[in-house]
Amino acid sequence: MFCLINYKGVDKPLPWDGLIVEVGFGRGEFLLKLARDNPEKKVLGFELSGISIEKLLKKLRREDLRNVHCTRIDAYWGFHFLLRDGSVERIYINYPDPWFKKRDYKRRLTTRKNLYMFHRKMRQGGIIRIRTDYGPFAEFSLEEAEWLGGFDTTMRELSVKEPLTKYERRWLSEGKKLYELTLKKSGETRPVETPKVKEVKELFPVKVEGRTPQFDRLENVEEKLEDRVYTKFFRSYTREGVFLIETLLSEEGFTQKFFIEARRKGEHWLVDVSPHSEVLRTENLKKVVQLVAERGFKP
Ligand SMILES: C[S@@+](CC[C@H](N)C(=O)[O-])C[C@H]1O[C@@H](n2cnc3c(N)ncnc32)[C@H](O)[C@@H]1O
Structure with missing residues (x-):
């Protein structure tokens, strides 16, 4: 290693x-x-x-x-x-x-x-x-x-x-x-409530059909996903037909910054973490991808 x-x-x-x-x-x-x-x-x-x-x-x-x-x-x-x-x-x-x-x-x-x-x-x-x-x-x-x-x-x-x-x-x-x-x-401690972040093995892209991405709708949006878990979206871009939005996820104080993208595949769009962003795959990251798929498209 x-x-x-x-x-x-x-x-x-x-x-x-x-x-x-x-x-x-x-x-x-x-x-x-x-x-x-x-x-x-x-x-x-x-x-x-x-x-x-x-x-x-x-x-x-x-x-x-x-x-x-x-x-x-x-x-x-x-x-x-x-x-x-x-x-x-x-x-x-x-x-x-x-x-x-x-x-x-x-x-x-x-x-x-x-x-x-x-x-x-x-x-x-x-x-x-x-x-x-x-x-x-x-x-x-x-x-x-x-x-x-x-x-x-x-x-x-x-x-x-x-x-x-x-x-x-x-x-x-x-x-x-x-x-x-x-x-x-030398022995056992008192029990202490400690922050935990749950990793997942895989993050799957979310498929969106029949709608067009409009990531600027999400710019500067902040969202509380659950207690002590927040996401915030920053600037959005379009590059060679791929839509991108800069995203921050803070889970119990553990913070990651990355891009979420929407890429055309045939008749639909696939929403996923950009392959250029390295992330720790967590349950809440899945929720953020889902949120972008739900809210980042033209109504
Ligand atoms: C004052 S410096 C001391 C550096 C070194 N141990 C020495 O004796 O010169 C403290 C270092 O701890 C690092 N540090 C502070 N909080 C940390 C954390 N939560 N986890 C890992 N490193 C941390 C800082 O980046 C910094 O390099």
């Missing part, structure tokens, strides 16, 4: 066990070190930033490491879609965005919702190691983990005498405090 995993197309869940995962690997040096230090293990990085992914791939062109993989996805959904329960041995989260304002706490990587998902994918005795230079973030993460249960927790300050990265050594020598929180899976 290539280093860069296309989570939309790959067979899920990944067949790996005893995995080491880094969440938000940034420049990627630590992820590469994990891969070098653990040649017998699969090392997987989740990142939201396309630039970070590019930087990692560039570094990998200079170094032949076969056990390191990455994908561009929010960590919660990466764990949800790609990993088997009990398959993760270690998770590293280094210096995550602290999200200082209270109203942004829900964006933090160590919310109970995320910790619950990480816990589920970890094996007994597996660990999450979080490092941060922001004390209140460390406290928040500890409180979330203790609320959830199912972890033995330890928190400590890093010492300059330890073998640390060059950045950590510099920060400590400048007098900055660095915190390390370790969460070891």
